Amino acid sequence: MPVQETNHISYQRSFYIEGGNFNYAGIVSTSIKSILKQMDFPSNVVRKCSIVCYESEINVVSYARKGVVNLTINSNTIQIEVIDEGPGIPNIDLAMQEGYSTATQKIREMGFGAGMGLHNIESYSDAFIISSELGKGTRLLMTINIKQ
Amino acid sequence: MKLRDVKEILDADVIVGEDKLDMEVNTAFGADLMSDVLSFAKSGSILLTGLTNDQVIRTADILDIAAIVLVRGKRANADTINLAKELKIPILSTKYILFETAGRLYAKGMVGCVEKVDNASARN
């Protein structure tokens, strides 16, 4: 058999997130976690993917109108892309700082608004890209290596 | 210690997970902010919190938290309890305040899942 060097796509699925509705906040991440667990990925890989997905999902519910999560499993990496339609982030450097938050009282009552989410996402990801356009939305791309 | 010991030490009611009291639990984390829990809590720990909504259950599921202890006599609503049942996460409820809850468990040998944040290795 030839040596496989390409980062082959073996699984791809999209999930929808409704903005503003905390009743279902986290449901996408719970599903993604159970999919990855069933596929027998190492527990720390599942954990990292679940955390970055959950923080991103909560941000879409908290700040955007709607969003989509694209899960892509390659031979070497798991990629989680979260794209939302929403206000966008005016200053990404500021938003990435630990403790910076514009969370409303409603979001704080749900247990969020510590200003830690984006920082957590970056630190649990092996590679992280964030881009945002004001008035349009935000895109996050998190890559987790399967071999840690 | 076992979850059963936690229940006894805290004079707690078991809201979900009567069948899981023999589970071994040795570390804990206490917070009301879920992002703090997501930064520092380790899998297999118990979570002490005063927050009682679905997000506590989801956060516990994401992190493989062993059990949730609601402090200050807090109770979760029926939907939240059902979610915990579905995700098989035990919930205990104690009347002790967070400080007393943590202190009583610590005195019996339970430790924090991280000691200080500057030497936290919870991220890996």
Ligand SMILES: Nc1ncnc2c1ncn2[C@@H]1O[C@H](COP(=O)(O)OP(=O)(O)OP(=O)(O)O)[C@@H](O)[C@H]1O
């Ligand atoms: N998808 C998004 N759309 C618009 N603004 C966002 C989005 N994600 C984050 N932000 C902005 O960036 C800030 C920081 O986000 P971050 O996730 O780090 O913290 P938080 O959501 O405020 O609190 P935490 O995540 O700790 O509960 C938010 O308060 C918000 O102003």
Ligand SMILES: [Mg+2]
């Ligand atoms: Mg956030």
